[in-house]
Amino acid sequence: MPHLKLSYFDFHGGRAEPARLALSVGGVAFEDHRFAFPEFAEVRKSTPLGQVPVLYVDGVAVTQCDAINRYVGKLAGLYPVDPYQALLCDEVMCVVEEASVRLGPTFHMAGEEQKAARLELVNGAMPKYLAWLQMQLIAHGGEYFSDSRLTVADLKVFVDVRGLNSGRLDHVPADLVEKVAPVLNAHMKRIAQLPSVVAYYAKFDQN
């Protein structure tokens, strides 16, 4: 197994959290490098395209979160071997990423501009993405998104839905997912209760 160092903001969310979870759930050792938001300006000077997360594989810096999720998913046994199941897993990760990219610019807005942009998403794209994800989940048995077992797609959706529910996103109602896609919300709660996920977060509470 290569030496892995995953570098990202120090919070339980965002674009590195699915990979952190996958590595932890799969019992793969890695250096969990975290930095505070104000440190980003300095950190990005040495990262590919100025971006995070970065996964250092035996010292080689690799960026792009879904490339990372897929790679650590393979190492952790949380990525389908069957090409068709892998396709379904990838499709879900791509859709969540697309939705995140739509939301991204609003983090750099404030006041009425942010409110208008977020409400447009809340009343337009977000319910569509959530409904599609719920439809995919139901179409594949209702428990997991692909391969009839936990994969990185479940972890990515879990982190995304938990973030939407957090109430920390101004103008995004904390009950949006429950109203639009209750089966998806139930999936999030189920993933949160997996013993390996509970154990991962328990480590932070002990510190």
Add this chain to the structure above:
Amino acid sequence: MPHLKLSYFDFHGGRAEPARLALSVGGVAFEDHRFAFPEFAEVRKSTPLGQVPVLYVDGVAVTQCDAINRYVGKLAGLYPVDPYQALLCDEVMCVVEEASVRLGPTFHMAGEEQKAARLELVNGAMPKYLAWLQMQLIAHGGEYFSDSRLTVADLKVFVDVRGLNSGRLDHVPADLVEKVAPVLNAHMKRIAQLPSVVAYYAKFDQN
């Protein structure tokens, strides 16, 4: 092998072209469903999230171009089996997609607004992405992006660079890639001359 139908706009570019090329280069049979731009409004009524390309796998509609590229890449023998090489392949595809997403909104602009938006990219993000891609290419031997052989990453970059060079993108100089990343431009020309790629496009000229 499943029955494959790939549905996308009828031109030699965009988000389905790498998959069309991969399937053709790999000798995988597929239904190459193409529609004219004005038909899109009707086509999208029945596609997931109103998007194209769509790959129908034994009739099941799957969207998201990089998920499709990866799947057909596996079927065509153009995707690395080694997880680390697959990571490098994925990273390149993700970066090209990210650059495309940055360019996307400018297609819905006109006049001075489009000019300003495109010039901002031409003088900012685009050279950065191109330089990074060239750096990756050189770092892995200068011929291919991963696995020391042709993969879907090469095909995706090829389609992207060819599009930038086409002169059809207003305000994007047709010599931008040659000026910023000549090794990347040489890669594009080399891919274009692969016998399997030449044979693919020759079919259209015969029609």
